[in-house]
Amino acid sequence: MRFLDTFFNGQVIANYLPDLIAAMGVTLGLAVATIVTGILCGAALACLRVAGIRPVNFLIIVFADVMRALPPLVLILILFFGMPSRG
Known part of the structure; x- marks a missing residue:
């Protein structure tokens, strides 16, 4: 019973559910942005590579x-700890 109270507490879930749903939206938005950016950058690099400039x-x-x-x-x-030192 203690396990269920600790990890599946209904009151805690009810309190944080709106925040979790909002965070899931942010995560999905970042995932889509990352995928689109990766595809566009990859396509641009592939086109530059085909151009044949050594x-x-x-x-x-x-x-x-x-x-x-x-x-x-x-x-x-590296980004997390290195970027603050770069200003």
Whole structure:
């Protein structure tokens, strides 16, 4: 019974449900924005790559390899802790 009171407390759920629903909307909005941005940036980089400009091709390949090699959590931590030090 204590487990149910701790994790499935109806009063706590009722208090925070509007906030959780609002947060879910923000999360879905960010997910859609991320997907659209990724598709557009990927398409732009692919078009630049097809253009055949050697220095640009090299930079795109380096960028893609670095982004593929770094785990997303590392990038998040670098941004979270690194951006405040940059102002």
